Amino acid sequence: MSDDSEMAPGLETGNDFDVFRDAEGRINVLWLERLRAFLDADRAEDVALVMEPLHASDIGDVLEQLHAGERLALVRSLADKFDFSALTEVDESIRLDIMEALPNADIARGVAELDNDDAVYLLEDLEQEDRDEILSALPTFERLALKRSLDFPEDSAGRRMQTEFIAIPPFWTVGQVIDYLRAEKDLPDEFYQLYVVDAGYTVLGTLPLDKFLRTPRATKIDEIMTTSFVLVKADEDQEEAARSFERYDLVEVGVVDESGRLVGVLTIDDIVDVIHEEADEDIKLLAGVGDEDVSDSTMDTVKSRVPWLVINLFTAVMVSFVIGLFNATIEQMVALAVLMPIVASMGGNAGAQTMTVTVRALSMRELDGRRVRRLIRREMVVGVVNGVIFAVLIGIVTALRYGDLQLGIVIGIAMVINMIVAGTFGILIPLTLDKLKADPAIASAVFVTTVTDVIGFFAFLGIAGLWFGLF
């Protein structure tokens, strides 16, 4: 009764090459070897046979497991049977590799079969020239719908939306709608609600299918439609739309243009991807990696990481100049050089903790008015409390290690100062970036660690210099 065997009926004969996924949900190595053998031997019929039961996302996973050459061989072997929606499930670099290698005519044929939102997803990253050639090979209606979606800004609701939806007039009865649904052949693949519109396609109400199903045939639509519905604007950012979905537990939402006309719908499966991307973006920005996938090439990876490392080199050199100010002090007491990274490292970690909580709260829009003031207060108190705890700990360790109580006191004082600084800047830096309309995730880490490094080294070496009269 496992999910995967259910997706591929008949493939439950044991742990051999007929089973697509192993118990841990990974693609079965034997299955993959057999596919490879079929591809090598050009046995197109066998390839089609083993690929046939797979869902688009499974095909995507298979593509990611294959070498670049095998991927193309698979797509070519399947030819007309290749479901292009599988390409929406693979990393961008793989998608572009495959699409660049295929003739535009083949892509046009594949794209014509897709829902509008999947088609846009495949086309938006292509070169203008290729995109135009593919568009011009499509039927007029599809071409116009795709062009309209592509005209909306990147990452907007309009880009992500599906332009197929079911709009009905308010004066129909439930029976009329059911008859219409049964007769009409050109319906969206999947839909979760009906849109009640006037002649100008302004939304008057929505009707979830479950509510619709519970209602007798004779009932008029406008008697049962929901009038307190959510709509998103086509030029709205997809992350804003995602927040509406989460806030109101939506499964589908109508998308309207600037004049309020219903032009498409967003469904939850697109939004799940957006939520994932958004969280992923926060994590990666905090660590200083760009929009990077595991399948990116070595050169792309280097390019994505160098800028962040350059900034870090710059700040590290700056910090080292701060240490350089205390050359003479260190010369007289080498123990300071040995101990100073402890103060900086603790501050850096405490700062990262505060910063991470703040960045996540900002990106989930959890920080308004009162909560900001409360959070600042809390983080400063946490800084003081943790500062005192770790001042005592490191003070004792240091005093014992060097048999020098005064050195323990000095490092303790520096620790308290740096932990309070860490808490304060850990929250103020992302808040300030947010106020300046910058993404708080991107630059907070470098600012925060620079501050805790500078203050950590400066406080420790400075206080030690004064205390022991080393200046």
Add this chain to the structure above:
Amino acid sequence: MSDDSEMAPGLETGNDFDVFRDAEGRINVLWLERLRAFLDADRAEDVALVMEPLHASDIGDVLEQLHAGERLALVRSLADKFDFSALTEVDESIRLDIMEALPNADIARGVAELDNDDAVYLLEDLEQEDRDEILSALPTFERLALKRSLDFPEDSAGRRMQTEFIAIPPFWTVGQVIDYLRAEKDLPDEFYQLYVVDAGYTVLGTLPLDKFLRTPRATKIDEIMTTSFVLVKADEDQEEAARSFERYDLVEVGVVDESGRLVGVLTIDDIVDVIHEEADEDIKLLAGVGDEDVSDSTMDTVKSRVPWLVINLFTAVMVSFVIGLFNATIEQMVALAVLMPIVASMGGNAGAQTMTVTVRALSMRELDGRRVRRLIRREMVVGVVNGVIFAVLIGIVTALRYGDLQLGIVIGIAMVINMIVAGTFGILIPLTLDKLKADPAIASAVFVTTVTDVIGFFAFLGIAGLWFGLF
């Protein structure tokens, strides 16, 4: 036509206290002030009037904006009109505060109105004693369903599932099912598919509502049902269930017990929360903050962060002992103390980049067989390339700063070594933790920075000592 004004019809009269949310989606300060005034003046009717148009998640946002005392006042003022599902939308600490302050009888009354999954969510974090008292105050059927859900492990599909669903026999016709749905009063609040079961509640097929609606009345259910469906097991981890939703773009999935009986369903709105939590967990574990919210108390925050800082203190002291080995070297050449944090810091950042990409790929199950080997190879090459780039940069800066080409060469060599180490351990450490069935996000950061610090200081000070004959 904005989403929020649509959710609160009639509140579109301009930017005054009648508008619930401002243009940026935050709760309007004037609106909140008015609510506070009503609460202060004990005007329960007015409180009920302004709260009435709000969705449960909006009520949750209002609760989060209020002070602890005001929250209770609001819940008490609304009394029977308070929708307990709003409590599923607030941070855990706020939820527990409110529930601990309310009499168990009130909670029982509120919980009885909720869907099974929301009720479980509220009850699972309560003290055993309170939970039992609330359960015993519930009607038998609800009590048994809740008890069964609570028996499943925490974070399992069984805990999250909703026990209300629509099961139909395969031999019914579409018409019979529609008549049943219209007649039956006790249906789930929302549903997206029907479950076709045998007499023992084994699932034979599923039927999405849209497909069902397109079919003539006389058609038998078993002719149109989907037989390649996905099911999840009740004791399966909710994150596994979430992956099934993402992989197959599901909106609802059946949950079966160990004997294969359908016992409940999971819907996408629960899964969206799981996806969010999971990404959030990765981010927070990487930064060394526990399961922490912005509304947690100061003491809870300290408690959540101290363990990580203790580990960091321990490794920082260890690193400082490594530096201590080179006491004599530093004494002879203080410039080494000034420069050494640069090598360590660059290694730490490069390691964090590799580690973050690896941790995310692991938690999204993107790393199987071939890709792991490819990723290790790539990260090592990236380490070499970035190592050389930054070795040259820092070598030049150092040579110029100190007028000492040899010192530039030494720091350059140390940099190359540490960058390669960073790439290698940045990937091997999370992979090893994953193999050992530990969460790679939790401990990777501390291991990786310890390694890059130790190797950074050791390589730089060691090579310098050898090069300049300082031992």
